[in-house]
Amino acid sequence: MIYAIVGLGIMGGSVAKAVRSNIIGRDDQNGKIFALDKNEESLSAALTSGIIDLSFTPDKTKEMLAQADMVFVCLYPAATLNFFREHKNDFKDGAIITDISGVKHDLAAAIDRDEIRPSNAHLILGHPMAGGEKEGFAASRGEYFLNHNYILIKPKDGYEDEAAVEKFRKIIHGMGFTRITEVDADTHDNKIGFTSQLCHVVASAMVESAGDPEITSFGGGSFEDLTRIAMINAPLWTELFLANREKLVAHIENFEVQLDNLKKLIETQDADGLKSLLQDVRTKRIQMQKN
Amino acid sequence: MIYAIVGLGIMGGSVAKAVRSNIIGRDDQNGKIFALDKNEESLSAALTSGIIDLSFTPDKTKEMLAQADMVFVCLYPAATLNFFREHKNDFKDGAIITDISGVKHDLAAAIDRDEIRPSNAHLILGHPMAGGEKEGFAASRGEYFLNHNYILIKPKDGYEDEAAVEKFRKIIHGMGFTRITEVDADTHDNKIGFTSQLCHVVASAMVESAGDPEITSFGGGSFEDLTRIAMINAPLWTELFLANREKLVAHIENFEVQLDNLKKLIETQDADGLKSLLQDVRTKRIQMQKN
Numbered sequence: 332m333i334y335a336i337v338g339l340g341i342m343g344g345s346v347a348k349a350v351r352s353n354i355i356g357r358d359d360q361n362g363k364i365f366a367l368d369k370n371e372e373s374l375s376a377a378l379t380s381g382i383i384d385l386s387f388t389p390d391k392t393k394e395m396l397a398q399a400d401m402v403f404v405c406l407y408p409a410a411t412l413n414f415f416r417e418h419k420n421d422f423k424d425g426a427i428i429t430d431i432s433g434v435k436h437d438l439a440a441a442i443d444r445d446e447i448r449p450s451n452a453h454l455i456l457g458h459p460m461a462g463g464e465k466e467g468f469a470a471s472r473g474e475y476f477l478n479h480n481y482i483l484i485k486p487k488d489g490y491e492d493e494a495a496v497e498k499f500r501k502i503i504h505g506m507g508f509t510r511i512t513e514v515d516a517d518t519h520d521n522k523i524g525f526t527s528q529l530c531h532v533v534a535s536a537m538v539e540s541a542g543d544p545e546i547t548s549f550g551g552g553s554f555e556d557l558t559r560i561a562m563i564n565a566p567l568w569t570e571l572f573l574a575n576r577e578k579l580v581a582h583i584e585n586f587e588v589q590l591d592n593l594k595k596l597i598e599t600q601d602a603d604g605l606k607s608l609l610q611d612v613r614t615k616r617i618q619m620q621k622n
Numbered sequence: 623m624i625y626a627i628v629g630l631g632i633m634g635g636s637v638a639k640a641v642r643s644n645i646i647g648r649d650d651q652n653g654k655i656f657a658l659d660k661n662e663e664s665l666s667a668a669l670t671s672g673i674i675d676l677s678f679t680p681d682k683t684k685e686m687l688a689q690a691d692m693v694f695v696c697l698y699p700a701a702t703l704n705f706f707r708e709h710k711n712d713f714k715d716g717a718i719i720t721d722i723s724g725v726k727h728d729l730a731a732a733i734d735r736d737e738i739r740p741s742n743a744h745l746i747l748g749h750p751m752a753g754g755e756k757e758g759f760a761a762s763r764g765e766y767f768l769n770h771n772y773i774l775i776k777p778k779d780g781y782e783d784e785a786a787v788e789k790f791r792k793i794i795h796g797m798g799f800t801r802i803t804e805v806d807a808d809t810h811d812n813k814i815g816f817t818s819q820l821c822h823v824v825a826s827a828m829v830e831s832a833g834d835p836e837i838t839s840f841g842g843g844s845f846e847d848l849t850r851i852a853m854i855n856a857p858l859w860t861e862l863f864l865a866n867r868e869k870l871v872a873h874i875e876n877f878e879v880q881l882d883n884l885k886k887l888i889e890t891q892d893a894d895g896l897k898s899l900l901q902d903v904r905t906k907r908i909q910m911q912k913n
Contacts, residue, residue, distance in 0.1 A: 565900035609856035
């Protein structure tokens with residue numbers, strides 16, 4: 332079995348390390364890992380540390396894809412679509428191809444509309460729910476995925492090949508992910524728009540609203556916890572926000588209504604209204620904890 | 623030296639435990655801890671576990687205060703002011719009296735306006751920067767304060783007695799706090815309004831804006847981290863928000879401007895504007911990390 336990673340950044344690197352230690356290190360001892368990147372330093376670091384078996388520069392993409400049984404495309408969203416478009420005829424027969432994009436509707440729609448789905452291989456869109464503010468192969472870790480959630484995008488009319496999906500599920504669990512959730516692209520984007528993107532927008536607005544950088548000098552933890560995700564990868568999140576703009580803007584507007592409501596209760600000194608709203612918040616948040 | 627705790631909840635209990643293990647356990651082996659609470663279960667738990675030496679019910683308040691060299695008033699803000707008002711003549715000569723309220727301007731102003739400052743003892747307002755979503759003596763921990771920040775409120779015209787403040791600083795460090803920041807009440811309330819209160823308001827609005835509780839079922843961490851503080855103590859935070867309403871509302875409005883700006887960049891698909899704003903956010907947030 333040959334695993335190929337396209338893009339050896341923090342995510343691609345973590346996939347390579349997780350496959351190396353948890354899959355090849357255990358059940359698939361004849362497995363090999365190939366990786367493709369434009370950054371030759373990342374490739375050579377991965378080679379010399381024994382994480383990957385063979386490295387490829389972008390001009391050798393077809394050569395790598397022709398041999399790969401499982402291809403992880405770990406690029407930014409727009410580059411992912413371009414990659415699928417450019418290489419739809421370059422995959423090995425029966426290979427499983429996946430991506431890691433944080434937004435799915437536009438990608439899935441473009442794949443159908445432009446007939447980019449490879450005819451001889453299985454393209455299954457996915458989203459490993461593990462992230463951080465770091466970037467690059469040097470920041471990648473195999474333990475990154477342990478006990479995290481993986482989302483698979485289930486097409487509205489079902490999977491094209493259930494056996495291929497089942498094989499992919501085994502690989503996902505093998506990498507250390509605990510739970511696999513399978514939903515359509517729209518549901519994915521709506522939930523991610525709320526739990527991930529809205530949080531990044533809010534944290535960014537919070538940092539931006541700190542007029543004086545010294546205002547945070549007391550510490551205390553709340554601001555730090557809330558805005559850690561504001562150490563944001565600007566080019567990546569610009570793509571993600573724009574690719575999901577309708578759902579994200581709707582979430583921002585719902586949030587604005589609730590914020591304005593809280594502000595009015597404080598402004599008008601409505602102690603009873605405020606206390607009762609905060610009780611409700613507490614109850615809801617504790618319930619979410621249990622979900 | 624007799625340390626007296628008024629209100630043996632999570633904060634009062636943590637003060638008692640930190641004094642017990644870090645001060646009496648080391649440099650002040652003849653020290654005693656007294657505690658006052660209306661909850662007799664908390665008192666008896668603290669007594670039997672050897673955290674406190676003597677317990678007092680509210681009807682014995684004067685008896686306790688007459689003996690105490692260091693009094694920590696660990697009550698909610700309004701109750702704190704009432705306590706100072708009611709007991710201004712009950713403190714031991716030369717005692718140090720402090721509070722833990724999260725908002726200071728109104729309290730400091732009322733103390734001056736109503737002449738509540740005890741004539742024979744030293745009232746020094748403070749704010750231990752350690753908190754959590756838990757409540758009650760059972761949740762208190764002596765290690766709670768380790769490496770945290772303590773804020774002392776320095777009156778505009780300086781401390782009334784520097785020697786008493788220096789004695790108090792030693793106790794604060796003794797409990798495990800690393801850094802003591804000394805500012806006037808207005809500066810305190812402005813900074814806390816941003817780094818703590820605005821975060822609690824935003825986290826609450828975020829939880830409230832989750833129409834469907836299932837929307838958070840993907841996990842992923844961002845939403846969980848951002849809204850952990852929304853498991854909020856509603857009566858306490860209602861008091862805190864209202865006591866600091868002018869500064870807090872101003873912070874909310876600054877935040878709303880930034881949020882709206884981000885929303886517009888997303889709505890109008892202004893990729894360059896969005897990317898450049900997010901770069902700025904990242905730079906600012908990393909700078910804050912270093913402050």
